Amino acid sequence: LLVSSTGTGASSSSSSPLLLSVARGETVDRVPVWMMRQAGRHMNVYRDLVKKYPTFRQRSETPDVSRTISLQPLDRYGVDGVILFSDILTPLPAMGIDFDISEGGKIKIVPIQTREALEKRLRRVSKIDFRRECNFVGAVLEELSRGLVQSSPETTLIGFVGLPFTLASYLVEGKTGVGDNFPNIRKLMEENPDVLHAMLSLLADNIIHYACYQIESGAQIIQVFDSWAGHIDDEYYGLFCEPYQRRVVQGMKQQHPDTPIIIYMAPGPYSSGGRRLKALAETGVDIVSVDHTIDLSIARELLSDYDSVGLQGNLDPQLLRDGPMDEIRSRTLTILENIRGRKKCILNLGHGILPDTPEIHAECFVKTVQSFRN
Ligand code: CP3
Numbered sequence: 001l002l003v004s005s006t007g008t009g010a011s012s013s014s015s016s017p018l019l020l021s022v023a024r025g026e027t028v029d030r031v032p033v034w035m036m037r038q039a040g041r042h043m044n045v046y047r048d049l050v051k052k053y054p055t056f057r058q059r060s061e062t063p064d065v066s067r068t069i070s071l072q073p074l075d076r077y078g079v080d081g082v083i084l085f086s087d088i089l090t091p092l093p094a095m096g097i098d099f100d101i102s103e104g105g106k107i108k109i110v111p112i113q114t115r116e117a118l119e120k121r122l123r124r125v126s127k128i129d130f131r132r133e134c135n136f137v138g139a140v141l142e143e144l145s146r147g148l149v150q151s152s153p154e155t156t157l158i159g160f161v162g163l164p165f166t167l168a169s170y171l172v173e174g175k176t177g178v179g180d181n182f183p184n185i186r187k188l189m190e191e192n193p194d195v196l197h198a199m200l201s202l203l204a205d206n207i208i209h210y211a212c213y214q215i216e217s218g219a220q221i222i223q224v225f226d227s228w229a230g231h232i233d234d235e236y237y238g239l240f241c242e243p244y245q246r247r248v249v250q251g252m253k254q255q256h257p258d259t260p261i262i263i264y265m266a267p268g269p270y271s272s273g274g275r276r277l278k279a280l281a282e283t284g285v286d287i288v289s290v291d292h293t294i295d296l297s298i299a300r301e302l303l304s305d306y307d308s309v310g311l312q313g314n315l316d317p318q319l320l321r322d323g324p325m326d327e328i329r330s331r332t333l334t335i336l337e338n339i340r341g342r343k344k345c346i347l348n349l350g351h352g353i354l355p356d357t358p359e360i361h362a363e364c365f366v367k368t369v370q371s372f373r374n
Helices: 016-025 043-054 057-062 063-077 117-119 135-151 163-173 183-191 193-216 226-229 232-256 277-283 296-300 317-322 326-339 357-368
Strands: 081-083 154-162 221-225 263-264 288-289 310-315 345-349
Touching: 016 154, 016 183, 016 193, 043 063, 063 135, 063 226, 063 357, 117 135, 117 193, 117 345, 135 154, 135 193, 154 193, 163 183, 163 193, 183 193, 183 232, 193 232, 193 345, 221 232, 221 277, 226 232, 232 263, 232 277, 232 317, 263 296, 263 326, 277 288, 277 296, 277 345, 296 310, 310 317, 317 357, 326 357
Parallel strands: 081 154, 154 221, 221 263, 263 288, 288 310, 310 345
Antiparallel strands: none
């Protein structure tokens, strides 16, 4: 598949693509834009492919198919970042944990809730060869990287991983919809914290290794997702989420100090309104991805002690879905005005794009950002 458009002639002062330049703190003439979960569910061309390749694992683990889907939002909107079509669960089988995703997007994993199960099933990093067992991920990234350099050099290639707590919530619960209801992981926190710590530790080491594999295969930025950590109260967050976020970020930085890292947590009772922004900035990331429950200008104030940390965000995905277009345009312009002239800012949504979002709405968002001059 060919890449056809590169957005409105943005040129950065360096030879790096726009989004990567911004993430590194360089001054550019417009704000870069992409959308979380842009590859897949909301696009018509994606739904056509689903008919041909019915399971998510087929689509995400067949290099040609995954590459085609990754490029669809670039072809359609000229977004500034292409994200690998994959999932946070994709490296699990290489770690010894098989998973399945049904037609309706429901996750199935045989849950791990005891030390015996953990020791028997979750492999440690020294026993894992991602290069062999996730070779399709490296293959897609290498091809995307080569293709973008040739036909769309202004576009940045984004890789991603799930952080230990969010991954553990799937391992322990074994199913979808963990969001606000994870009874079994809460039980482990209270009754058997050592088992949970052992699981989080193994996941952290494995994820560092997997993220580095993505970087070595061509990913220029890595976004790390701790989507469900906003549902965990401060005490348990400090015990089970934060230390492992830091460990992953710092482990990646040790091996690839020049690859920018973006961190994201979904809105939840303990993260909404910017309550976890400082904690996220403290992990050592380059950019914090802000949800839509707070204005970016206020987020910037909350992070006044973290001047070197950039912001990504934060149009409400529901507004993007429902419109009207005038409102999408004016809300987007307000966000842009709020960050005007600031370094290290990336436009995105406050959470993933919703499946039933009309493509013309997404196009309106991207074009509004790309025609705004900083
Ligand atoms: O939404 C977030 O909070 C982002 C983090 C996240 C991803 N996957 C990243 C992703 C989370 C929490 C998941 C878990 C997951 N995996 C779910 C949510 C289930 C739940 O508990 O609510 C689902 C449905 C999957 C499986 C999956 N992942 C499918 C079926 C698809 C393709 C179609 C779709 O829904 O987009 C994905 C793609 C996916 N998951 C991407 C990312 C970053 C693809 C790249 C992109 O477009 O961003």
